[in-house]
Amino acid sequence: MSRYRWLPLLLLCGSIVSPGWAGDTQELSEVDTFLAKNCLECHQGSEPEGGLDLTHFSLTELSGETREVWIEVHDKVDAGEMPPDGELPRRRSESFRQTISAAIVTAEGEDLARQRG
DSSP states (O other), X not given: OOTTTXXXXXXXXXXXXXXXXXXXXXXXXXXXXXXHHHTTTTSSSSSOGGGOOGXXXXXXXXXXXXXXXXXXXXXXXXXXXXXXXXXXXXXXXXXXXXXXXXXXXXHHHHHHHHHHO
């Protein structure tokens, strides 16, 4: 399954994503809260699970490795693989996944615009 499987749908719905997405304070706060409750117990510090310390990646700076990390985080949460205990209902991760999706789609669109530019 492609890790970009959701990208075409979001691009078609591009009108819901404002250009230059930087996330509003509430969205970013919700992402931080979700990470704190569901991810950071394992994914921070000197020996994070899978070598992934999520405190090193900003959702507002989505280039290169950072974008790849957030795509993987989105896809693992979306597939129910993370958090690993499997007790997180999809509805509780919906806002988190939507915020990450919007940020990634906007960054991809900006890259395409620069390439065509």
